[in-house]
Amino acid sequence: MASSKIKFELPFHITKRTDIPGWKAWLFRGGAIVIAFILTAIVSTILTKGGMGGFFKEMFVGTMGTANKALKLLNGWAMLLMLGLALVPAFKMKFWNIGAEGQTLMGALASVVVIKEWGKVLPEEVLIILMLLFSLVFGAIWGLIPAIFKAIWNTNETLFTLMMNYIAIQMVLFAINIWAPNGSGTIGILKYGSFSGAFGMNYIINIVLVTIVTAILFVYIKYSKHGYEINVVGESVNTAKYIGINVKSVIIRTMVLSGALCGLAGWFLVGGSPTPTINSTLVAGRGFTAILVAWIGQLNPFIMMGSAFLVIFMQTGAAQVATTYHIGSSSAYSGIVVGLFFVILIAAEFLVNYNVVFKVHKHKKVEKAATPTGEKAGEEPTKEDEKIITEEQFEEELESIGTRYFERTITKSKNFEGNDTFTPQKEEVPIEETVEEINEEKVDK
Amino acid sequence: MFLVFLRSAIRLSTTFLFGSTGETITERAGHLNLGIPGIMCLGAAGACVGEEAYLKGLSDMSQANGFAIVLIGILCAMCFAGAGGLLYAFLTITLRSNQNVSGLAITTFGAGITNFIMPQVDKTGFTTIISKAFTAYAPGADGAGWFSDLFLTYGCLVYIAIVLAILVAGFIKRSKQGLSLRAVGENPAAADAVGINVIKYKYVACVVGAGIAGLGGLFFIFDYLGGNWEYTIEALGWLSIALVIFSIWRPNIGIAGSLIFAAFYILPSYVNVEFQYRELIKMVPYVVTIVVLIATSLLRKKELQPPASLGVPYFREER
Numbered sequence: 018m019a020s021s022k023i024k025f026e027l028p029f030h031i032t033k034r035t036d037i038p039g040w041k042a043w044l045f046r047g048g049a050i051v052i053a054f055i056l057t058a059i060v061s062t063i064l065t066k067g068g069m070g071g072f073f074k075e076m077f078v079g080t081m082g083t084a085n086k087a088l089k090l091l092n093g094w095a096m097l098l099m100l101g102l103a104l105v106p107a108f109k110m111k112f113w114n115i116g117a118e119g120q121t122l123m124g125a126l127a128s129v130v131v132i133k134e135w136g137k138v139l140p141e142e143v144l145i146i147l148m149l150l151f152s153l154v155f156g157a158i159w160g161l162i163p164a165i166f167k168a169i170w171n172t173n174e175t176l177f178t179l180m181m182n183y184i185a186i187q188m189v190l191f192a193i194n195i196w197a198p199n200g201s202g203t204i205g206i207l208k209y210g211s212f213s214g215a216f217g218m219n220y221i222i223n224i225v226l227v228t229i230v231t232a233i234l235f236v237y238i239k240y241s242k243h244g245y246e247i248n249v250v251g252e253s254v255n256t257a258k259y260i261g262i263n264v265k266s267v268i269i270r271t272m273v274l275s276g277a278l279c280g281l282a283g284w285f286l287v288g289g290s291p292t293p294t295i296n297s298t299l300v301a302g303r304g305f306t307a308i309l310v311a312w313i314g315q316l317n318p319f320i321m322m323g324s325a326f327l328v329i330f331m332q333t334g335a336a337q338v339a340t341t342y343h344i345g346s347s348s349a350y351s352g353i354v355v356g357l358f359f360v361i362l363i364a365a366e367f368l369v370n371y372n373v374v375f376k377v378h379k380h381k382k383v384e385k386a387a388t389p390t391g392e393k394a395g396e397e398p399t400k401e402d403e404k405i406i407t408e409e410q411f412e413e414e415l416e417s418i419g420t421r422y423f424e425r426t427i428t429k430s431k432n433f434e435g436n437d438t439f440t441p442q443k444e445e446v447p448i449e450e451t452v453e454e455i456n457e458e459k460v461d462k
Numbered sequence: 463m464f465l466v467f468l469r470s471a472i473r474l475s476t477t478f479l480f481g482s483t484g485e486t487i488t489e490r491a492g493h494l495n496l497g498i499p500g501i502m503c504l505g506a507a508g509a510c511v512g513e514e515a516y517l518k519g520l521s522d523m524s525q526a527n528g529f530a531i532v533l534i535g536i537l538c539a540m541c542f543a544g545a546g547g548l549l550y551a552f553l554t555i556t557l558r559s560n561q562n563v564s565g566l567a568i569t570t571f572g573a574g575i576t577n578f579i580m581p582q583v584d585k586t587g588f589t590t591i592i593s594k595a596f597t598a599y600a601p602g603a604d605g606a607g608w609f610s611d612l613f614l615t616y617g618c619l620v621y622i623a624i625v626l627a628i629l630v631a632g633f634i635k636r637s638k639q640g641l642s643l644r645a646v647g648e649n650p651a652a653a654d655a656v657g658i659n660v661i662k663y664k665y666v667a668c669v670v671g672a673g674i675a676g677l678g679g680l681f682f683i684f685d686y687l688g689g690n691w692e693y694t695i696e697a698l699g700w701l702s703i704a705l706v707i708f709s710i711w712r713p714n715i716g717i718a719g720s721l722i723f724a725a726f727y728i729l730p731s732y733v734n735v736e737f738q739y740r741e742l743i744k745m746v747p748y749v750v751t752i753v754v755l756i757a758t759s760l761l762r763k764k765e766l767q768p769p770a771s772l773g774v775p776y777f778r779e780e781r
Contacts, residue, residue, distance in 0.1 A: 032779065113562055113773075115496070172759040173768060175494065175562065176707055176751075179700065183748045190741040200737055305566050312563045345578040352574020356500075359567035360549070367557035 029375045042369045049365030050327065053358045057335065065342035072338060079337030080330060085219075090333055092220035092289070095227040096282060098325040100307035102227075102234050103278030105316050106271045109238060111251045112167065116178025118304025119185030120159040120276045122297075124283020126189050127155035128210065129295045132287075133196060136209035145212050149284050156280020157273045159185065164272030168265040182304065186297045193296065206292045213291040223289040230278070235318040247271055309359050331358050465608060467725075467732045473616060475724035477682040479623045481702025482720065483630050483713045484675030488547075489706055490634060491667030492647040492771040493554060496565030498675050499699025500572025501546040505676025506683040506695060507576040508542025509535040513592055514583045523588070528595035532618060535596065535680055543676020544669050546572050551668035555661060558775045573696055580691045589689030596685040619681045624717055626674065631714035643667060647769030650776040660776060678702060701727070704751040710758060710766050723747045
């Protein structure tokens with residue numbers, strides 16, 4: 018018998034669910050965030066001398082204790098969010114753009130090129146606008162190149178954009194070497210092109226503009242025709258073709274937008290900083306972290322505001338804890354904390370999308386039923402079951418649950434086909450079992 | 463000069479080769495593991511922890527056995543990296559998370575843990591001392607002509623990497639399990655239908671692939687850098703993933719590919735060009751990878767394509 022080959026069976030099975038109520042989904046996600054935070058607190062308490070109190074003090078006071086720190090945190094938030102936003106249109110289209118790092122770096126490089134070329138001659142306002150235009154174009158080009166190949170020849174975009182990151186890094190290093198012919202590898206702080214201190218507050222333009230972009234992008238994705246086309250292409254390319262969407266042009270157009278938004282982030286990183294400069298680590302891995310931010314934020318710009326804040330808060334806070342208590346380098350410790358945070362949240366997403374159904378005592382019953390005396394053994398629980406659920410109710414249940422139980426019934430009925438003869442009695446047994454299981458599930462819930 | 467360059471390239475290529483051989487196994491099962499950079503870091507960290515425990519048990523550093531050091535290094539690196547692979551496998555196979563997202567989370571996590579653990583464990587700087595065990599080669603090979611200089615003067619990991627790449631290539635191409643592995647990567651539903659345990663294959667491929675990739679991190683820190691862990695492994699990890707494409711998912715081609723990548727990686731310090739242009743030379747491996755990627759998609763030849771279900775989660779009930 019085939020079933021004798023299977024020695025081990027998991028005590029549960031997994032089914033997909035699409036109808037989870039919103040509050041429940043957010044309960045899982047919120048729970049995951051709390052668990053991640055508590056875990057971080059415990060690990061930090063063990064590693065540091067400050068105890069739990071010290072950890073919370075550093076987490077909150079260390080990240081937003083003073084106005085300056087709070088602004089810095091908000092700027093970090095804005096930059097991470099900006100990169101995440103840039104990825105949203107591409108990810109909605111299921112175009113795996115992991116090249117945000119490079120696209121942003123090219124945008125930043127464009128800004129620096131403008132400053133270096135025309136910084137002395139042009140008035141500051143014109144210079145900043147010129148920087149913006151160049152950044153948008155450079156970022157867009159960096160997004161356009163993989164998009165063209167994807168659209169026309171279906172070249173794997175994940176690996177293509179990944180490689181483009183490193184080409185961008187080398188471009189920046191090359192440009193720095195040209196600008197710093199002494200071989201120092203740094204171009205120092207640029208004197209022109211900074212709009213960071215506007216309105217008397219550092220970074221304020223970055224923060225405000227990113228918030229505006231969030232709202233615009235939300236509308237673009239949700240309510241515009243372009244957004245609709247992106248969604249259709251993401252769901253099914255064939256459907257898109259069928260309803261007359263030009264898939265190639267959608268891919269190219271969306272990636273130009275994605276790249277341009279990354280370029281915008283590059284403009285923020287150079288011009289929006291009080292100390293505008295460029296080096297190969299200017300983007301500092303945000304391009305990769307932003308992918309996780311976008312994913313955790315369900316690709317919804319408004320939810321991403323929250324996820325980006327959580328990530329930047331954990332990152333800055335952990336770095337602060339590490340610096341204060343001298344536990345390794347700050348980037349290493351924040352890497353652990355953020356990595357842990359992501360792993361837990363990714364795992365929690367599973368509970369949102371899938372239902373785990375435990376099969377209690379299932380194994381015993383199948384064995385009982387499979388024995389020659391199975392008919393009797395199978396009948397006994399049936400009577401008990403009828404008390405809980407009537408046949409009509411069961412029919413309804415079966416219909417509402419749909420094919421999932423139907424399939425299971427079929428697979429189980431195979432156990433009883435050993436005799437070749439097929440009698441109505443034997444057919445009933447698996448269905449009765451299903452009744453049992455439905456009741457068990459109810460008890461479980 | 464050329465000999466020195468070639469030797470250095472061969473040594474560095476080992477890191478790429480381990481990384482790409484491991485990643486190839488994983489990708490053949492349909493999993494694009496972007497956590498490889500972090501997993502390579504974990505391999506180095508694991509070896510560091512293992513060696514520290516071993517040396518602590520000895521009364522004196524001089525009692526340390528070179529063979530034991532290498533063995534412990536390999537085992538611990540594979541265990542730590544394998545654990546990283548297991549976490550990735552759990553997230554992507556059992557929990558069916560997005561592979562790119564899970565991989566990137568593992569990279570963040572692994573690199574963080576490694577940068578955290580290494581300075582904590584290696585306070586006495588023992589890594590530079592024990593790295594001699596990793597670079598040791600047969601006595602008398604040195605200075606006995608160019609042939610032995612070029613081929614016989616490496617630590618054992620270099621040879622292990624090459625043998626492993628050939629074995630894995632043979633395994634994928636010729637063995638029954640290799641055929642099943644390819645089937646799982648191409649069409650898991652069909653593989654499931656003919657009775658292949660898809661979940662098992664995917665798990666084993668992810669864990670074993672990660673374990674092998676972890677050796678790349680071990681080699682880079684303990685052999686190539688001579689125990690100096692203050693360099694980041696991550697960039698090499700990304701290049702290893704690129705190398706998988708370059709080798710069109712065949713580790714035996716990866717041997718040559720890794721050598722080419724390594725040669726371009728170190729070329730700037732050997733050629734006599736103005737330093738401004740050195741960064742452009744370093745760009746070459748990435749550009750070449752893109753060219754290969756485009757070429758494979760242009761040719762549309764079936765043998766040259768990535769595994770068909772690469773990056774697609776498999777859920778039996780969803781068909």
